[in-house]
Amino acid sequence: MANSFALKTFTALSDLHPNMVNLKIIGIVIGKTDVKGFPDRKNIGSERYTFSFTIRDSPNHFINVSSWGSEDYIKSLSYSFRIGECVTIENPLIQRKETEREEKFSPATPSKYKLLLSENHSMVKVYSSYEVDTKLLSLIHLPVKESRDYYSLTDIIANGHSLDGRTINVLAAVKSVAEPKYFTTSDRRKGQRCEVKLFDETEPYFVMTCWDNESILLAQSWVPRETVIFASDVRISFNKFQNCMTATVISKTIITTNPDTPEANILLNFIRENKETNVLADELDSYLKESINLNTIVDVYTVEQLKTNVKTEGNADPFYGILYAYISTLNIDDETTKVVRNRCSSCGYLVNEASNTCTICNNDSSGLKSVFLSFDMLIDLTDHTGTLHSCSLTGSVAEETLGCTVNEFLAMTSEQKTTLKWKFLLERSKLYLKLVSSHRARGGLKVSILSCKLADPAEASRKLPGQGHI
Known part of the structure; x- marks a missing residue:
């Protein structure tokens, strides 16, 4: 059995003391930090690298482990295991920790010590879950704090x-x-x-x-x-x-x-x-969010080219493209403009505010559970060739674009909404668009935004039409 093997071969964390040599410790990794580089004071112009992790070998005992060394050694060691994996550590240095100073930035542990790994003398080996006793693996599911010690x-x-x-x-x-x-x-x-x-x-x-x-x-x-x-x-x-x-x-x-x-x-x-009840909003949100894989949209256009292409196609099939443009109209801080509206929980369509019913389902939407709030706004997009008016920005795409939920937006002050607006009006955005010919839409073109994120300036200048892309 792996567990009996461990008891005979490895030193328990509870038995550690500074004078031990030729140590071999086994534990499951319950925490880990990223690799970081620092200027090497001894070798000006070069860097030393470090990362740390926390291992546990019993319900009541876990300890922090730090390693310093060259970039290759530290990165190779760090990438060799993840949280939840079991490792053995050979020949670590045991040091008494300075609790107040060290636990300001490191996980608090019950041990009085910490372990240091040396590039020349220490060794870490990763074990597969098949080689380790299940009692050790189960420790990954034990919180390091008392189970009732938390905030709702x-x-x-x-x-x-x-x-x-x-x-x-x-x-x-x-x-x-x-x-x-x-x-x-x-x-x-x-x-x-x-x-x-x-x-x-x-x-x-x-x-x-x-x-x-x-x-x-x-x-x-x-x-x-x-x-x-x-x-x-x-x-x-x-x-x-x-x-x-x-x-x-x-x-x-x-x-x-x-x-x-x-x-x-x-x-x-x-x-x-409550899974079935709670997942309804997520399903509707996915319904409102276009299901097309954005990675399949690769062609970059100007506003003028988009207008020309859709008119040339001359049919009702959707047309997709990427646009680098500025949001020239975003009236989210105008109290007279409706930015958030009710949608029907059955079909996802907008609820008629006058009759309080869904025009698709003809359902009465007066009940709290029959509607949900969703962003529903029209914005203008402008580049050096023209403007696309009244582009639709809705649902989770709007949430991801603005960086807030509907409820968070509604809780904002008018000043906060204005600050949010100018975050986008001054910057070029990368937009994935769906365009459909429609005689009812302004300019005969219905535009839906599938994704909107601030553009990388170098990428935008490199991929703009007229710059050798199209």
Whole structure:
């Protein structure tokens, strides 16, 4: 048995002391940070690299492990294993940790020590799940904090500013995981972010943001509406722009996926029992969002070319294209303009506000459950060749474009809405469009926006028609 083998061969974390040599430790990785480089003070002009991780070998014992070395060594070691995998560590250096200073940035652990890995003397080996006893593997489902020591999402929202800047524990279900977004900072460092939407019995929507690659990789493995997480030591902050409380995964954070605790099981039962009801809004949102794969749209056009192409086609079939343009009209801060409207929960179409009924289903939409709020706005797009008027920006595409939900938008002040508007009016955007000839639409052209994101200037100048692309 692997477990009896481990007992004879490996030193338990609970037995560690600084004078030990020729150590061999086994544990499951429960947390991990990204690789970082720092200027090497001993060798001016060169860099040293580091990353850290946390391993556990029993319910009550886990410890932080740090490694420093050359870029090749550190990156190779880091890429060799992920959170949830079992590793053995040979010949680490045991050091007494400076609790107050180190746990400011690292996960809090019950051990008085930390482990250091040396490029020349230490070794890490990864074991497959088939080689490891299930008792060790099951530790990945135990939170590192007491199972009742957490805030509900409604408690976080209710406490508001008093929690701003604090690190707390959160137990919640995963509602959705967005695709990672990659960016380059002003000092040319590459970064990424991933937004995870959470919910529980008390609150239908709460945002947690991951900024490091390790937590993003973990988040990508979560199945929406089937996964519960216990996130220890996430930072809570008030997002002034979105006017709401949010959580951020930091270097102290350890996230336990599908924790094996009574509280997590109650929440899991709740999301299973309410899955059919709760998934309705998601299905309708997908219905409103065009199902076409954006990767299949590759041709770049100007406004003039789009107008000409659709008229030349002369039929009702949709025409797709990419446009680099400025949003020239975005009346989201005009109180007289309707930006959010009710849609029918049965078919997804707009509800007639005068009769309060769905014109497609002819259903009375006075009941709370028969309608849902959705962005529904018309914007103008302009490039150097002309303007596309009254382009439709709706549903989740509008949410992704503006970076907020309908409820968050409705909670904004007029000043915040104006700030949001000018974020787009001053910048060139990359837009994926669906165009259809329609005698009822302005200019005989109905334009639906499938995706709208701020454009990379170099990409836009390289791909603009007239620049050698078309």
